[in-house]
Amino acid sequence: MTEPTRTPERASQSTSLPLPLEQLLPVKSWLEVLKLPLMRWTLLFGLAPLAVAFFFSNNIDVNVAARVVGFYFAVLWGYILMNLLGFFNVKARNILVPVIFTPIVGIFLVLLLQQFPGFSQLYQVTDVGFDPLRLIGFVAGVGVLEETVKILPILWLCYIVKEIFTAKEASFYAAVSGLAFGVAESASYLTAYDPETTNFSSGQYVILQFIRLITLPLLHAAFSGLVGYYVGLGISRPRSRRALVIFGVVAVALIHGLYNFFDGWPSLLIAGFAIVAFVGTARRADAELMR
Structure with missing residues (x-):
């Protein structure tokens, strides 16, 4: 006779473990993605219009x-x-x-x-x-x-x-x-x-x-x-x-x-x-x- 599986119990135990800080705030991953050329170009093209708007304000x-x-x-x-x-x-x-x-x-x-x-x-x-x-x-x-x-x-x-x-x-x-x-x-x-x-x-x-x-x-x-x-x-x-x-x-x-x-x-x-x-x-x- 086989023992009943205890998957729910194990899942419950695993979720009770403390969450690592690097997983909560993956700063290292943020810094790594900045090394990608496509990411830098995305920031440039995505934020440039905002920068222009702030620079010129209402006088252009x-x-x-x-x-x-x-x-x-x-x-x-x-x-x-x-x-x-x-x-x-x-x-x-x-x-x-x-x-x-x-x-x-x-x-x-x-x-x-x-x-x-x-x-x-x-x-x-x-x-x-x-x-x-x-x-x-x-x-x-x-x-x-x-x-x-x-x-x-x-x-x-x-x-x-x-x-x-x-x-x-x-x-x-x-x-x-x-x-x-x-x-x-x-x-x-x-x-x-x-x-x-x-x-x-x-x-x-x-x-x-x-x-x-x-x-x-x-x-x-x-x-x-x-x-x-x-x-x-x-x-x-x-x-x-x-x-x-x-x-x-x-x-x-x-x-x-x-x-x-x-x-x-x-x-x-x-x-x-x-x-x-x-x-x-x-x-x-x-x-x-x-x-």
Whole structure:
């Protein structure tokens, strides 16, 4: 005859044991989790908006607010792209050059050059209806001008000071230039559109700014990153540099122009293609060069 089990009694005895302090307050585990890079980035991205709110309190200009929010998401996208591309050897100088040049000098050049004959007419036809001329304006005007301006600091880093050595590097830093351009452009658009003086509803205005501050900088990064890839190919091919740069600018200007030309779902598909093409190309850029 077997003895009856005493599981409940044993369970009762086990729960009566004193709870270790390290289990009640696992401070060691808290400190260990801080060593995880993902945990530190989570704290940064999760708490940064609170820090901004406390820092500026109630006194902040809408233009400054737009740039701060745009910068926040640009850093987030930069971190995600860095992981997607498997590129972690980031140099501060190569980041600072496009981050400073593109939103200041680059935006100024775009605004200046679009007033010149030729570009002026191309920009004007972008306001017409669904017409082939409108597509030409978006490709040869908006696309070519913006992609050329965004890639200027990368050309300098690659070919003049020679601080970039591979196509993957060129693609990543070009994407940073695109993020900087997208944030600056989005901030200027945000201050230009007043929901009280436009036909947008409050909901439409919120969605529009959501797109401009979050999605469009990423899209500009994808466009620029693709151009940067072709610039990077020219590092080891000096004789073909000019042709590669021109091809990259023109090809991406076509994608850029098609995105602007179409409305609705087609533009979404084009945007998705651009992002996938950029990441896929940059990820295997160096492997292709070693063949």
